Amino acid sequence: MNELEPKLPVRRIYRWDLDKTYLQTDFDTFRQLVRTAFQKAHEKKAIPGAAALIRELRASGDSRLCIVSGSPTQMRTVLTEKLKLDGVEFDELVLKDNLRNLVRGRFKAMRGQVGYKLPVLLESRARAPVEAEEVLFGDDAEADAFIYSLYADMVAHRVSEPVVHRVLEAAEVYSDDIERVIKQWKEIPQADPVRRIFINLDRLTPPAAFAHYGARVVPIFNYFQAALVLLGDKHLTAPQVLRVMIELVQTSGYNLLTLSNSFQDLLRRGLPIAGVAEALLEALQGPAAVFQMVRPVPDIIAAFSKRVVALGAQPPPPKHRDIDYLSLLDDARPRTHKKRR
Amino acid sequence: MSQRPVTIAFDVMGGDHGPLEIVRGAAQLTLDTPHIHALLVGDRALIDQALSQVKHHAERVAVHHAADFVGMHEKPNAALESKPDCSVMVAARLVREGEADAMVSAGNTGAGVLACARNFSLIPGVRRAALATVYPTAVGRGEKNDPFSLILDVGATVDASADDLVAFAIMGSAYARIISKNEHPTVALLSNGTEAQKGPARVVEANQKLQHIAGLRFIGNVEGVDIPKGTADVVVCDGFVGNVCLKMLEGVSETVIELARYAYKEKLLWRAGLAMLSSGIERIKEVTDWEQYGGAPILGFDRLFIKAHGRSKSRAITNAGKVAARAVSKDLANAIQGMLPKA
Incomplete structure (x- = not known):
């Protein structure tokens, strides 16, 4: 967009994860992890349709693209370059400072997703116009459906403080970070901005696995569906x-x-x-x-x-139910700590 | 090079284990083989419920609602008359209309064959369809060293003429060549003696004709004892003889198992003997596992129908889908037509 053009007020915010949501990334083994870390921008592959979808979502000029990724901050240059190659312009790109966690001896924070993404989302929301609605994009590899839903319900005040406390404890978030998250949350004006949460089924998890999160969460097999x-x-x-x-x-x-x-x-x-x-x-x-x-x-x-x-009559839509986060605590735990199913 | 997409229609409502097992098998197919698409035909609510619980690739799955289905013990003709929109009939219709390339069902065999007869056309030169099945044999064959021979017909055409038997031989040979990757399968007629003049007039006449079919490796007549020995890769007979033969072979297998059970209970020494043999028995079970074969083809129509066993679990259904897709990709109907004697 031309910098001299007056910017339109932000009406919509699109929040994206990167690995397995925007980028085709394999890091299930140590070898894959190393290969991913050393890939150059032109070697990285976007998931089919993701770049086109983002470009179309940004076209109206009144939206903001905020990216929150678990990739380390050392990858900022290569990721920025990749997004530029794909013609994707972003407003925020937050990466995980695991070196800092390592230096501080915060090993649990290196693994955890909830303790990292939730504060980042809340912080970004604090800077957004109250009326701006949001659409979130994640994947089925980690805890995106859980984190995004909790974030949406926290902003809308549909979840109580004790529940948030218990969730953060189960997710192995350090106690001082829990206090920070709660404080941050209380400063955000109440709104109900999250319209949809798209979960890219990178692992082809059966869609029913996300039914507990209600109709707002939409598992997708490709970006045409989104x-x-x-x-x-x-x-x-x-x-x-x-x-x-x-x-x-x-x-x-x-x-x-x-x-x-x-x-x-x-x-x-x-x-x-x-x-x-x-x-x-x-x-x-x-x-x-x-x-x-x-x-x-x-x-x-x-x-x-x-x-x-071919489908005949359409069945009635499922009834709305509040999300019982306490029954879904296992989804909040780091992948290595989840119970075997 | 990417293969052309092949769509297989699955009659989800057929089978002893219910829709979930069929949906599981079809879902697995969409994960294993990118070029195969599954068209699931049956009660939409049941399919949706099953599909939402299993890993699958939604880009390769479509659902077609069919409100009715034919039960395993229903009379085929009456059932299809009273339920024209039953799942097996709708699946066959979708294949005819080009929405799918072949059909798989683990349901009522008669209803499946009848649904094919009402929707598909016979290959020019074929007067009657044949139901083929595989039977475990002592020797392996083809590129995959398959320990199975193909027997046809086992029930579709009870009263077959000499020309029908010739057509069955050609169809069986083409199928074995394409599915078992057996480039030159041996073909034999089932009779009461190996001599060419033995057997009823139609078998003698068929024997004469088969000797002159180009490209067919006809080895003459075989007796019942040759089926388990695996003397021929393809054994040809009429539907009456084939069905009696198949049921007898199944009966013998069951009796052997019963005897082993009896021996196991009766004497400690026999039990020890069986225990020592158990790993060998397991190996035999593995190599002769019918689930790897998926099902029995109905041959003779321009479209393929694979009849999976009623007690098929998901693995057998997946394999039935793969067999059907392979037959479509290799254009089985054309291969058969090419070998038939010109009128």
Whole structure:
């Protein structure tokens, strides 16, 4: 964006994790971890559609992109370069200062995600306009669904202080850090900004595993699904969704079958996207030259319509229930400390 | 090079273990093989529930709702008449319409065959379809050293003519070549003697004709005793003989197991003997595990139907899907048609 242009007031904040949410990262073994640490910017690969989705979300000029990653601060240069290569402009990039944790002997903090991400999110929220709504993106590798949901409910004051205390204790957060989080939380004006929490299913965790977090958390198999939901939520327009789709088709081998299956998967899970097919149809029939490459239009519409018809009657959406964080404490623990399931 | 996508329709409502086991098998298929897509046909609510609990790749899964299903003990014809939108019928219809390339069902065999007959066309030159099955044998064959031979027909066409038997031989040979990766499978007719003139007139006539089929490795007649020996890779008979034969072989296996159980209880020495043999028995069980084969194909139609065993668990369903996809990728119907004698 041109720096001389007056900036629009921030209406929306998109918060992204990096590894396994934006970047295709393997660090399940020590070897992979080392390889990831020494990768150059051009060697790092973004997850298909992620960059296109971010670019479209940023296009209106009234949003903010805040990235919080567990990657070490030493990787700032290479990560910044990678995002620049992908045409992604960010407003905040917070990385984990594990060297500081090491020097202070805070080994639990090196492993933990809750004690690191929650304060960062709260701090960022404190700087945001009260009316700005948020959409969060994480993955199924660590505790993103738990942390993001807790953050949303803390800002909305839907969770009590004793519960937050117990969660932070279970997540092995140091007591002085717990006090800091609570203090920070109390300073944030009450609001209910979090609209959606997208969880990229990097490990293909069954979606039902996230049912405890309610309808706000949407597990996704690809970023076309996120784009469809965001079209339903009016964060994106149909042409913008089509541009994400085109990137997936052109760069990652997506086709009518995989796209229409992704669409039907969301319908089966009760996401309110039935109307988006019509919006996509209108956009496809428009004059934009860029959509010529995804024609013939009738094939696309037929594929999506078939998937809708094939399902028969839509079941009622699940009833809203408050999240019982105490029953989900295991999700908050560092991965190495989780109970075997 | 990436393979062309293949979609397999699964009749989710068939089978002794219920929809979850079928969904699990199909879900595993989407994880194992990127080019295979699963089209799950059945009660949408049950499928959704099962699918939400298992690891799967949603980009490779679609669901088609079918409100009815045919029970294992229902009469096929009457069931399909009264339930035209039952899962097996809808799955076959979707294959006919090109929404899927082949079908897998662990449900009522008769209903499956009938659903195929009502929706698929016979390959030009084939008058009757055949139900094939695999049987464990003493010798292995093909690239994968498969310890199974293929027997057909085991029940689809009770009264087969000489020409039908010739077609069955060609279909069995093509299937063994493609699925067992056995480049030149041996084919034999099941009869009451190895001599060419032995057996009923249709078998004698078929024997004569098979000797002149180009590209077919016909080795003549075999007797019942040759089936477990594995003398031929493909054993051809009519549906009546095949079914009697198959049931008898199953009965013998069950009796052997019963005898072993009896021996185990009866004498300490016999028990010790069985214990010493246990690792060998386990190995035999492993190599002859029918679940690795997935199911039995219905051959003769332009589209493929793999009939999985009623008691199939997810592993057998996954393998049935892989077998079906392989047959589609290798264009089994065309391979059969190419070998049939020109009219």
